[in-house]
Amino acid sequence: MVDSALEAPGAGSSLRRARLWLSATFWRHRWVRLAVLLLPPVLAFLVVYVGALGSLFVSAFWAVDAFTGKIIHVWNLDNFRDLFGSGGTYLRIAGRTIGIAAAVTALDAIIAFPLAYYMARVAKPRMRTLLLVAILLPLWSSYLVRIYAWRTILGHDGALNWLLNKVGIGDVDLLYTNWGMLIVFTYIWLPFMVIPVYAALERIPDNFLEASADLGAKAWRTFRSVLLPLALPGIVAGSIFTFSLTLGDFITPLLVGGGKNNFIGNVVEDYIGVNSNIPFAAAFATIPVLVMALYLIIARRLGAFEAL
Amino acid sequence: METRGARIGLRIWTIGALLFLWIPLLIIMVYAFDRSSIQTWPITQWTLHWFSAAWEDPGVRSSLWLSVKCGLLATGVALVLGSMAAFAISRFRFFGRESISFLLLLPIALPGIITGMALNSFYVFAGVPFSLLSIVIGHATFCVVVVYNNVLARLRRTSPSIVEASMDLGADGWQTFRYVLWPTVATALVAGGLLAFALSFDEVIVTTFTAGAQTTLPIFILDHIQRGQDLPIVNAVVFAVILLTVIPVLISVRLTRDTGVIRRR
Numbered sequence: 001m002v003d004s005a006l007e008a009p010g011a012g013s014s015l016r017r018a019r020l021w022l023s024a025t026f027w028r029h030r031w032v033r034l035a036v037l038l039l040p041p042v043l044a045f046l047v048v049y050v051g052a053l054g055s056l057f058v059s060a061f062w063a064v065d066a067f068t069g070k071i072i073h074v075w076n077l078d079n080f081r082d083l084f085g086s087g088g089t090y091l092r093i094a095g096r097t098i099g100i101a102a103a104v105t106a107l108d109a110i111i112a113f114p115l116a117y118y119m120a121r122v123a124k125p126r127m128r129t130l131l132l133v134a135i136l137l138p139l140w141s142s143y144l145v146r147i148y149a150w151r152t153i154l155g156h157d158g159a160l161n162w163l164l165n166k167v168g169i170g171d172v173d174l175l176y177t178n179w180g181m182l183i184v185f186t187y188i189w190l191p192f193m194v195i196p197v198y199a200a201l202e203r204i205p206d207n208f209l210e211a212s213a214d215l216g217a218k219a220w221r222t223f224r225s226v227l228l229p230l231a232l233p234g235i236v237a238g239s240i241f242t243f244s245l246t247l248g249d250f251i252t253p254l255l256v257g258g259g260k261n262n263f264i265g266n267v268v269e270d271y272i273g274v275n276s277n278i279p280f281a282a283a284f285a286t287i288p289v290l291v292m293a294l295y296l297i298i299a300r301r302l303g304a305f306e307a308l
Numbered sequence: 309m310e311t312r313g314a315r316i317g318l319r320i321w322t323i324g325a326l327l328f329l330w331i332p333l334l335i336i337m338v339y340a341f342d343r344s345s346i347q348t349w350p351i352t353q354w355t356l357h358w359f360s361a362a363w364e365d366p367g368v369r370s371s372l373w374l375s376v377k378c379g380l381l382a383t384g385v386a387l388v389l390g391s392m393a394a395f396a397i398s399r400f401r402f403f404g405r406e407s408i409s410f411l412l413l414l415p416i417a418l419p420g421i422i423t424g425m426a427l428n429s430f431y432v433f434a435g436v437p438f439s440l441l442s443i444v445i446g447h448a449t450f451c452v453v454v455v456y457n458n459v460l461a462r463l464r465r466t467s468p469s470i471v472e473a474s475m476d477l478g479a480d481g482w483q484t485f486r487y488v489l490w491p492t493v494a495t496a497l498v499a500g501g502l503l504a505f506a507l508s509f510d511e512v513i514v515t516t517f518t519a520g521a522q523t524t525l526p527i528f529i530l531d532h533i534q535r536g537q538d539l540p541i542v543n544a545v546v547f548a549v550i551l552l553t554v555i556p557v558l559i560s561v562r563l564t565r566d567t568g569v570i571r572r573r
Binding site: 048049050051071111114117136137140162187191219245 | 507
């Protein structure tokens, strides 16, 4: 291939010499190459993304003119006062959001651990690849579609009630309840938990478990003292996704919560769309961001970043 | 190491989890063939009618076209910016390197609603009108990461000295790119691009904040689900969306069997 490259048209001509000179210059001045490669993506991100995030959180301290609906650039804390006042409505919504996010995380960890263990330590390599694809495909297939699927399943005439009637339990109406949301969130984010736990378990050398058994530990003791501590960074890494994604969601509460079990996301969306009060929405959005920041600090201490 | 009983237990648990993951997808796909316009389970009468009905629906057509345009443009932006960043991060050591890779990860680490709100207030603030461009910018923020991750994983597995070898043998920068670098990253780029397209094609959260009055396919689906309108048509569209997102992912899994989605994340 290199030979044909050398005999490419233009070899030896002045054009070719110019190209060689340019290549050599780029090669010699590493920082020029670096700057050419790095500046476009970094500038794009800094200007659009970080700039936007910054302007959002600054606007949390601004106000909206009640008559014109325009943002007034006056520094004040009224948005936060409304957030913590207002008869505790917003705090209740924040509490529900954080509570369900925590429950989803715990449930996903419980479902994911044995599954990841089977993939990492029992399944043959071929089977392992198949399982990984089978777990990742639902993750990449449409998020909205998966919520919609559960809306039809949990509905009064859905597949769940059909099944429960078959086995003689009778109707359960989970649609438009917190339980329904818990199931759906657990479902949509499960792959995010399985993958890092799998990666953590796969890295544990077999002889650690053998040593534990040789020292007389029963299965439960090995699980508690060897497997769990070593898998913990993976679990925490997965929990970053399950927790953060649940905190920021508003489609599931909309379609499965039925509008009466609001999340932070729904309030924020209303304030940006219908009520057109970006400052208040921004103030409310600081809650999930602060919770996530705190969560990330703890996760870092538990070694989750190496397991990502 | 595990006892026989433990193994059987683990296997049953795994099968159960897989059923939990797949049955809802299969059920919603089956609904596309339901003749009845009221959704009940089990389905009693079957039809293919809703596929042609969906194809002829002007709302479906226009939103599908908008989604395809957004997906292609966002993927294009992501391919350029993502691979540039991946080359810079993998081949250079410099101050702030870690912060830059963290910066690129932010759009998927932060909840989508934060990205959406931030862009929304930025557009309002900067006076950018809601248009195709405003959606594409929103989608590109999280598509860049996907391309970046794929190309970075590939570059980590190839030695930087192949470039030096090529230059030593007399190739200029273009030739080195064409005959050495391009063949190593091409499949990673295709894989990253397919994943980016799949992500953009069914994104709904960031889109609600950056689309204004425009309707992408996921927004069309969401509107109709919420209003309970034309659900059979929505079911046919959903069937197509599942195939349209799953097929690119399967192809990209094959293309990057040892560096791609399977290995990373």
